[in-house]
Amino acid sequence: MSMLVPTPIDEISNIHRRAREAFFSGKTKSIAFRKAQIAQVGYLLKDNEHRFIEALKQDLRRPESETILCDLAGAYIEVRSAYDNVEQWTKIQKADFNLNFFAMSPKLKAEPKGVVLLIAPFNLPTFLVFSPLVSMIAGGNAAVIKPPDQTPACSALIAELVPQYLDNDLYHVVNGGVPETKKLLDLRWDHIFYIGNGRTGRIIAEAAAKHLTPTTMELGGKNPVVLDPKCDFNVAARRILWGRFLNCGQICMAPEYVLVQKEHQDRLVDAMKEVYASFYPEGPENSDSLARIVNEAHAARIKQIIDETKGTIVLGGDADVSKRYIAPTVVRDVAFDDPLFQDEVFGPVLAVVPVNSIEEAIDFINSGESPLAVYVFSTDKSFQSKVFDNTRSGAANANEVVITTAIPGLPMGGVGGSGYGYYTGKQAFEEFTHWRISIDNPSWADKIGFGFRFPPYKPSKMLAMLYPSLPPRPAQGKNSKRASTKSGAGKL
Numbered sequence: 001m002s003m004l005v006p007t008p009i010d011e012i013s014n015i016h017r018r019a020r021e022a023f024f025s026g027k028t029k030s031i032a033f034r035k036a037q038i039a040q041v042g043y044l045l046k047d048n049e050h051r052f053i054e055a056l057k058q059d060l061r062r063p064e065s066e067t068i069l070c071d072l073a074g075a076y077i078e079v080r081s082a083y084d085n086v087e088q089w090t091k092i093q094k095a096d097f098n099l100n101f102f103a104m105s106p107k108l109k110a111e112p113k114g115v116v117l118l119i120a121p122f123n124l125p126t127f128l129v130f131s132p133l134v135s136m137i138a139g140g141n142a143a144v145i146k147p148p149d150q151t152p153a154c155s156a157l158i159a160e161l162v163p164q165y166l167d168n169d170l171y172h173v174v175n176g177g178v179p180e181t182k183k184l185l186d187l188r189w190d191h192i193f194y195i196g197n198g199r200t201g202r203i204i205a206e207a208a209a210k211h212l213t214p215t216t217m218e219l220g221g222k223n224p225v226v227l228d229p230k231c232d233f234n235v236a237a238r239r240i241l242w243g244r245f246l247n248c249g250q251i252c253m254a255p256e257y258v259l260v261q262k263e264h265q266d267r268l269v270d271a272m273k274e275v276y277a278s279f280y281p282e283g284p285e286n287s288d289s290l291a292r293i294v295n296e297a298h299a300a301r302i303k304q305i306i307d308e309t310k311g312t313i314v315l316g317g318d319a320d321v322s323k324r325y326i327a328p329t330v331v332r333d334v335a336f337d338d339p340l341f342q343d344e345v346f347g348p349v350l351a352v353v354p355v356n357s358i359e360e361a362i363d364f365i366n367s368g369e370s371p372l373a374v375y376v377f378s379t380d381k382s383f384q385s386k387v388f389d390n391t392r393s394g395a396a397n398a399n400e401v402v403i404t405t406a407i408p409g410l411p412m413g414g415v416g417g418s419g420y421g422y423y424t425g426k427q428a429f430e431e432f433t434h435w436r437i438s439i440d441n442p443s444w445a446d447k448i449g450f451g452f453r454f455p456p457y458k459p460s461k462m463l464a465m466l467y468p469s470l471p472p473r474p475a476q477g478k479n480s481k482r483a484s485t486k487s488g489a490g491k492l
Contacts, residue, residue, distance in 0.1 A: 003152070004149065004153070004155050004156040004159075004175055005156070005159075006149075006177070007174045007180055009180065009183050012174055012180065012183045012184060012187070013187065015174060016115070016144065018169055018172070019142040019169070019172055020114070022142055022167070022169035022170045023112070023114055023115055023141070023142040027169075028112060028140040028141065028142065028170065029140060031090055034086055034140060035083055035086060035087075037137045038079055038083045038086070038137055038138060040165045040166055041075075041133065041134055041137070041165070041166070042076060042079035043165065044161050044162070044164075044165040045072060045075055045079075045126070046076075048157070048161060052067065052071065052072065052126050052154065052157065053067050053068075055151075055153035055154040055156075055157050056125075056126070056151070058153040059122075059125075059152065059153045059294070060291045061324075062247060062291040063290075063291065065289075066247055067126075069246075070127060070246065070247055070251070071124050071125070071127040072127070073406055074127045074406050075126060075131050077406065077408055078131045078134045078428075079134055082137070082138040086138045086429070089110065089429050089430075090109075090110055092107050092108070093107065094107055095107065095108065095437075099449075100449055101439075101449070101450070102449075103441065103445040103448070103449050104439040104440060104450075105439060105440050106437065106438070106439050107437070107439075108435050108436070108437055108438075109436050109438065110433040110434070110436075111433060111435075111436045112139050112433060112434075113191045113214075113432055113433060114191070115141065115144065115189055116143045116144070116190060116191045116192070116193060116432060117143075117144050117184060117187075117191070117193065118132055118133060118143055118146065118193045119146045119181065119193065119204070120148055122148035122150035122151045122250075122294050123247060123251060123294070124247070124251075125147060125151045125154045125155065126154060128195050128423075129145055129147055129158055132216075132423045132428065135424070135429050135431065136193075136432045138429050139429050139432035139433040141190070141432055142169075142171065143170070143171050143172075144171075144173075144184070145158065145172065145174070146173075146174050146175075146176075146180070146184060149176060150294045150295055159173040185203075185204060185208075186207070188213070189208070190213065190214075191214050191215070191216070192208050192213055192215045192216070193216045193217075193432075194215065194216070194217050194218075195217070195252070195419075195423070196220075197219065197344070198369075198417060201217045201419070205217070216419075216421030216422070216423060216431055217414075217420060217421065218252060218413060218414050218418070218421075218423065219372075219414060219418050219419040220346070220372055220418060220419075221252075221344060221370070221371040221414070221417055222257065222341070222368060222369075222371055223254065223256050223371045223374070223375065223393075224255070224256065224257055224258075224361075224364075224365050224371060224374055224375065225255045225258040225376070225377065225401070226258075226358065226362075226365075226375070226376045226377075226387045227258055227264070227268065227377050227378075228376070228377060228383045229264045230378065230379070230380060230383075231378050231379065231399075233264075233271040234271050234274070235377075236268075236271070236377040236399075237268065237271035237272045238275045239400060240255055240258060240272075240375075240401060241272060241275050241276065241279065241330075242279075242402075243255050243401030243402040244328070244348060244401075245279070245328040245348045246402060248290060248291040248292055248347065248348050249328075249345065249346060249348035249349065250346055251402060252372055253372055253373050253395070253401070253404070254401070254402060255350070255373075255375055256344065256345060257350065257352070257353050258351070258352050258353065259355050259361035260353070260354060261355060261356070261357070262354040262355065262356060265332060265333070265352060265354045269314050269330070272314075272315065272330055273314070273315065276315050284327050285318075285320075285327065290328065290348075292324040292325060293324045293325070293326055294324070296321050298324075298346070298347070299319065299321045299325070299347075302319070302345060302346075302347035303319040303321055303326065305342075305345060305349065306319065306349060309331050309338055309339055310334075310335060311333045311335070311338055311352075312331065312332050313329060313330070314330050314331070314332050315328065316328050316348070317329050326348055326349070328348040329348060329349045330349075330352065331351050332352040336367075341368075358383070358386060358387065361387070362387060362391060365391050366391060368417075369416055370394075370414070370416030370418055371393045371414075371418055372394045372395065372418040372419070373393055373394060373395040373397060373401075374387065374388065374393040374395070374396050374397075375401050376397070376399070377398070378398065378399070379399070392415055393415060394412075394414040394418050394419070405424070410425065411423075411424055411425045411427035411428065452465055
């Protein structure tokens with residue numbers, strides 16, 4: 001297994017310069033070149049799939065099945081999608097027809113932003129490096145990748161393989177920790193992509209603002225589940241616990257807490273106990289199906305949260321920080337001011353919060369930052385709509401958790417405190433491109449089109465040519481100003 005070697009600080013500026021020079025060479029303008037590089041990302045993963053699985057076993061003691069599901073499958077999907085669609089995505093688009101301007105041939109073209117900095121998190125270090133990288137390549141950008149230092153085996157492997165498979169001038173890896181990241185943030189980038197916690201996100205946004213650099217951020221948050229008393233509690237319990245304990249709870253889309261009406265809390269807990277026993281028949285500590293927390297510091301933080309909760313622990317609760325082990329834990333009777341709600345837990349701890357009504361559940365969700373996802377378990381469309389229509393989140397999913405990240409065509413991204421921008425699909429391609437507009441106005445067009453712009457001015461003709469008709473005036477109170485035409489429509 002490769003060892004993680006930090007990039008020398010004094011080399012980082014040179015890497016940045018090389019990437020910028022390579023971008024301005026025009027090499028990425030070729031769609032054929034982009035497709036070849038996208039395909040190479042796929043074969044980087046395919047040829048070394050076993051090595052990535054072993055690296056993540058070393059870093060997270062993650063089961064092979066979870067690496068396939070969480071890291072590899074999604075990356076392959078992005079490779080296939082971008083490879084198949086990049087020619088369509090990059091086609092020049094005509095502007096909507098307008099009689100005054102049609103002779104100018106107005107067009108839009110998606111052009112690359114330039115050199116992009118990609119700062120990846122530790123929880124899905126393969127998917128969240130190569131999925132956005134594919135979109136950056138599809139958009140024609142150069143990229144500098146900063147893998148997470150908390151997963152040294154995987155990050156060392158990325159640093160080893162990227163130069164073997166991708167263009168050495170356009171795509172670079174910088175490894176290291178805080179000093180290397182600070183140096184990267186001192187430099188001017190054309191876009192910065194970051195996934196992680198909100199605290200670090202604010203630091204990155206502040207650094208980006210110095211250069212007016214646009215950013216894309218996915219910051220996670222506390223994702224709620226709202227349970228309809230009429231739903232199938234066994235199905236809900238199985239899916240919720242799977243999503244919460246996947247990758248030992250280190251998933252941005254994982255459900256953090258369940259809002260259930262008080263009189264149904266016992267029924268939910270009973271269903272969860274049955275599911276828990278089926279997941280871990282020999283106990284979770286001995287299970288090959290449970291990953292570990294990324295490091296001892298994070299494990300100690302989660303253990304402290306469990307120790308301080310005022311709720312009742314009904315499943316799990318034990319920990320061995322030295323082994324980075326936190327038992328999958330369910331806590332019932334959790335109040336809104338519990339330590340479990342101070343911050344995103346990012347571990348295998350699920351809070352069950354009893355409420356009096358769906359309205360109370362909605363109010364609680366809206367009292368915090370907008371989450372990355374709101375989940376509802378209900379077959380009643382009106383129940384689903386009531387929750388979704390009265391909350392705000394990056395995703396709104398009924399009767400399922402987490403797996404939207406693997407569905408082609410659904411862009412991943414947050415809103416408000418959970419982030420902004422997208423990093424999968426066509427929307428990610430658009431995230432890393434700029435719509436460059438253009439016109440080409442022939443000399444004869446002044447005689448039939450926009451010639452009225454020249455002095456001496458004739459305002460009446462200008463008004464007639466430029467102003468569109470407004471839609472019908474909305475009906476208003478008796479004291480409001482009425483439309484001057486029978487139809488209620490008129491010129492500006």
